[in-house]
Amino acid sequence: MDGKVLAQAFDREIELELIPSWETVEGDCGMHPEDLREDPIANQEALEQLVQLGYIEKPDENVQKAVEKNVSESKFYLARVHLNKNQYTVALPILEELYESHPDQIRYAFYLAQCYQSLNQLTDCRRVIDFIIAQQEHGFPQLDLMQGTLNLAEGNYDQALEFLNKAEQADPRMPTLHNQIGAVYLKINRFEEAERAFLKGLDIDPENAHTHCGLAETYFRTLQYEKAADYALNSVGLLYHNFSAHYWLGAALEKMDYLERAAEAFEVSLAIAPGFQEARRKLIALYEDRLCDSEKAQEHQRIFEEIGIRRHIQSVEKKTAPERKDTLQNTPSEAKKKPLSENVITVVSGLPRSGTSLMMQMLEKGGMEILTDGMRKADENNERGYYEYEKVKTLMRDHSWLKEAEGKAIKIVSPLLHYLPKVYNYRIIFMERDVDEIVLSQHKMLEKMSGKQSKNPDALKKTFQRQSDRIKAWLHQQENIHILFVNYCDIVSNPNDEAQRVNNFLSGKLAVSNMVSAVDPSLRHQIIEKN
Numbered sequence: 001m002d003g004k005v006l007a008q009a010f011d012r013e014i015e016l017e018l019i020p021s022w023e024t025v026e027g028d029c030g031m032h033p034e035d036l037r038e039d040p041i042a043n044q045e046a047l048e049q050l051v052q053l054g055y056i057e058k059p060d061e062n063v064q065k066a067v068e069k070n071v072s073e074s075k076f077y078l079a080r081v082h083l084n085k086n087q088y089t090v091a092l093p094i095l096e097e098l099y100e101s102h103p104d105q106i107r108y109a110f111y112l113a114q115c116y117q118s119l120n121q122l123t124d125c126r127r128v129i130d131f132i133i134a135q136q137e138h139g140f141p142q143l144d145l146m147q148g149t150l151n152l153a154e155g156n157y158d159q160a161l162e163f164l165n166k167a168e169q170a171d172p173r174m175p176t177l178h179n180q181i182g183a184v185y186l187k188i189n190r191f192e193e194a195e196r197a198f199l200k201g202l203d204i205d206p207e208n209a210h211t212h213c214g215l216a217e218t219y220f221r222t223l224q225y226e227k228a229a230d231y232a233l234n235s236v237g238l239l240y241h242n243f244s245a246h247y248w249l250g251a252a253l254e255k256m257d258y259l260e261r262a263a264e265a266f267e268v269s270l271a272i273a274p275g276f277q278e279a280r281r282k283l284i285a286l287y288e289d290r291l292c293d294s295e296k297a298q299e300h301q302r303i304f305e306e307i308g309i310r311r312h313i314q315s316v317e318k319k320t321a322p323e324r325k326d327t328l329q330n331t332p333s334e335a336k337k338k339p340l341s342e343n344v345i346t347v348v349s350g351l352p353r354s355g356t357s358l359m360m361q362m363l364e365k366g367g368m369e370i371l372t373d374g375m376r377k378a379d380e381n382n383e384r385g386y387y388e389y390e391k392v393k394t395l396m397r398d399h400s401w402l403k404e405a406e407g408k409a410i411k412i413v414s415p416l417l418h419y420l421p422k423v424y425n426y427r428i429i430f431m432e433r434d435v436d437e438i439v440l441s442q443h444k445m446l447e448k449m450s451g452k453q454s455k456n457p458d459a460l461k462k463t464f465q466r467q468s469d470r471i472k473a474w475l476h477q478q479e480n481i482h483i484l485f486v487n488y489c490d491i492v493s494n495p496n497d498e499a500q501r502v503n504n505f506l507s508g509k510l511a512v513s514n515m516v517s518a519v520d521p522s523l524r525h526q527i528i529e530k531n
Helices: 040-053 061-084 088-101 106-118 122-135 141-154 157-170 177-187 191-204 209-221 225-238 243-255 259-272 277-290 294-320 332-336 356-365 390-394 400-405 414-419 435-450 457-476 488-493 495-505 512-517
Strands: 345-349 409-411 426-432 481-487
Touching: 061 088, 061 106, 088 106, 088 414, 088 457, 106 122, 106 141, 122 141, 141 157, 141 177, 157 177, 177 191, 177 209, 191 209, 209 225, 209 243, 225 243, 243 259, 243 277, 259 277, 277 294, 345 356, 345 414, 356 409, 356 426, 356 488, 356 495, 356 512, 414 457, 426 457, 426 495, 435 457, 457 481, 481 488, 481 495, 488 495, 495 512
Parallel strands: 345 409, 345 426, 426 481
Antiparallel strands: none
């Protein structure tokens, strides 16, 4: 588990030896034996599937409700684990699903609002907070704290203080409360009140790295540079990957004429947060004016300008782009990704029923080796087979089997892509299809298998679209992943060009005519006519 060794508990200096995980070390790592491990969420989904297919009787209603509650709670605590590890993009779809399916559970909504706020999705955060307020007759201190934090992020400092002071009156020892109060006072240059707030927070939690960092900024801005450096060092010692603490340490050290050490602190801050332009601006001036290192100054100036240009382009694109693109094209940064090795793993991905099986058939026909176990047999929903590999379902907790996929193609649905380990290089063929068609196709499939219909298809469409947009944005940021987006409709209507495009992406080693022969237009069961 993630954590921090309490080295100060020892009466002598100790050297720490760290490993990524006990699961990679031979011997017992505290987990159940392989044959006894269970996933409660997967068990519930499997149970429902078996009921729909008629293999077992439906459980007693009370038992069913208890199981469903346990599944929801498991998902909730899984999301909270991701939140605690700052894995907000992973937690978000879980919390959105819980929020939509359990609107009566205010705590699901509350943590979803927190997640939106951490991702700086302030409009969504405000929407969920308004929902919570509408459901509650009386507020509660945590909600006041969140509203104060949201108003701080929105720049409404007077309102932020109003909510935060209200929260302090109700529960003055809430974690992070005084940090937020201090942050507001810093924004409006009321430094004495900021210091008082941070010191209150330190009294409650002496080992809060962000509180020490807040004091470092406060003392720097009141020209107390030695104090600022001390508190910045405390913050770094408690949480090394706090780029703000390294920045304030560098700023204080520069004022104290420890120039080399100041440069080191700024460099560390930028290593953690390369886009932190204020730190880079300080470092450029330090190298240029005081350390007389023009080479380093010029290198940071080049990076500074590149980031500025990129942000300007992104800003223009955001203003001119339509609300949503059905297909994201490869970004210019794609060319800067890591070169692929011979044993790269080719992944066919997308939402279920987006054409992933068809693409696997095309790759197999074209001569590519695929990884499938044939456990899921062809049926009327997929007459040519599903091309699935059972171990893929365990990806979020076990990826040891991925080595089997080197140099081959494997099908992995898009919600699992976040769990791909960075130790491999991937080429991902991401299948896209109109979300209305996807949901309708899933609906028909469920109806054929069990005679039942999808629950709340409109909510499903929104959830699928949000998940798809987030995973695409995440994929573009991964240096070890090369991506090609392929539209299912384009394959059916223009198989030759699309097969050639896929072949080019895969280094041109496949037989394109054979790939085209795998495309049967009659397989496209559900087509939504657009006005």
